[in-house]
Amino acid sequence: RKEVEQDPGPFNVPEGATVAFNCTYSNSASQSFFWYRQDCRKEPKLLMSVYSSGNEDGRFTAQLNRASQYISLLIRDSKLSDSATYLCVVNKITGGGNKLTFGTGTQLKVEL
Amino acid sequence: DAGVTQSPTHLIKTRGQQVTLRCSPKSGHDTVSWYQQALGQGPQFIFQYYEEEERQRGNFPDRFSGHQFPNYSSELNVNALLLGDSALYLCASSNSDSLNQPQHFGDGTRLSIL
Numbered sequence: 001r002k003e004v005e006q007d008p009g010p011f012n013v014p015e016g017a018t019v020a021f022n023c024t025y026s027n028s029a030s031q032s033f034f035w036y037r038q039d040c041r042k043e044p045k046l047l048m049s050v051y052s053s054g055n056e057d058g059r060f061t062a063q064l065n066r067a068s069q070y071i072s073l074l075i076r077d078s079k080l081s082d083s084a085t086y087l088c089v090v091n092k093i094t095g096g097g098n099k100l101t102f103g104t105g106t107q108l109k110v111e112l
Numbered sequence: 113d114a115g116v117t118q119s120p121t122h123l124i125k126t127r128g129q130q131v132t133l134r135c136s137p138k139s140g141h142d143t144v145s146w147y148q149q150a151l152g153q154g155p156q157f158i159f160q161y162y163e164e165e166e167r168q169r170g171n172f173p174d175r176f177s178g179h180q181f182p183n184y185s186s187e188l189n190v191n192a193l194l195l196g197d198s199a200l201y202l203c204a205s206s207n208s209d210s211l212n213q214p215q216h217f218g219d220g221t222r223l224s225i226l
Contacts, residue, residue, distance in 0.1 A: 034214050036214075041222075042219070043217040043218060043219050044155065044202070044217050045217070046216070049214060087154055089214075091211075091212065093211045093212065094168070095167065095168060096167050097211070098160070098206075099145075099157050099170065100157060100204070101157065102147075102156075103154050104152070105153075105154050
């Protein structure tokens with residue numbers, strides 16, 4: 001079983017749609033959680049951190065459920081510029097350092 | 113304020129050769145992590161350096177080695193290159209005081225093995 005599993009893609013949605021991505025992780029000792037966005041052939045860029053209380057940044061809402069080891073990302077009013085791959089990321093701190101574990105990513109295509 | 117910088121941008125090598133990739137962390141960061149991203153996959157953690165020592169290591173063979181310098185910059189070395197080493201190599205920096213915080217990535221080095 002992969003440490004971080006994400007919804008299979010691609011998601012093709014019309015502009016203005018609401019889309020939700022889900023992610024599960026297997027290591028209950030993970031300490032922090034993120035969503036990164038990656039455009040084609042570019043580096044991953046932080047979209048937002050994810051907290052148990054839920055957090056919102058404009059059209060984006062992220063949620064963490066530690067009991068279920070489940071992370072979600074909701075995008076409202078999708079824009080063409082939201083087209084990218086969304087990576088679910090889990091951070092584990094151990095031995096004086098830390099390690100990010102990425103899911104394989106979910107591709108989103110927003111269409112006219 | 114410069115972000116994470118990596119060099120070179122692209123590199124072409126042949127099987128059996130050796131390669132060195134370089135990374136300068138974001139200003140104020142003292143920890144450097146390296147990742148390998150194959151096509152269609154998420155980045156895979158190779159190792160992390162802090163205080164010029166390897167602090168964490170992922171599931172990569174000994175052909176992959178690294179170094180961190182006193183100015184916090186880092187190198188990734190890969191020996192005896194295989195076709196499967198073709199990938200985007202990403203460097204990320206962070207601060208050892210804030211290991212819970214996200215890492216910041218450079219543009220990456222795209223390595224092609226012929």
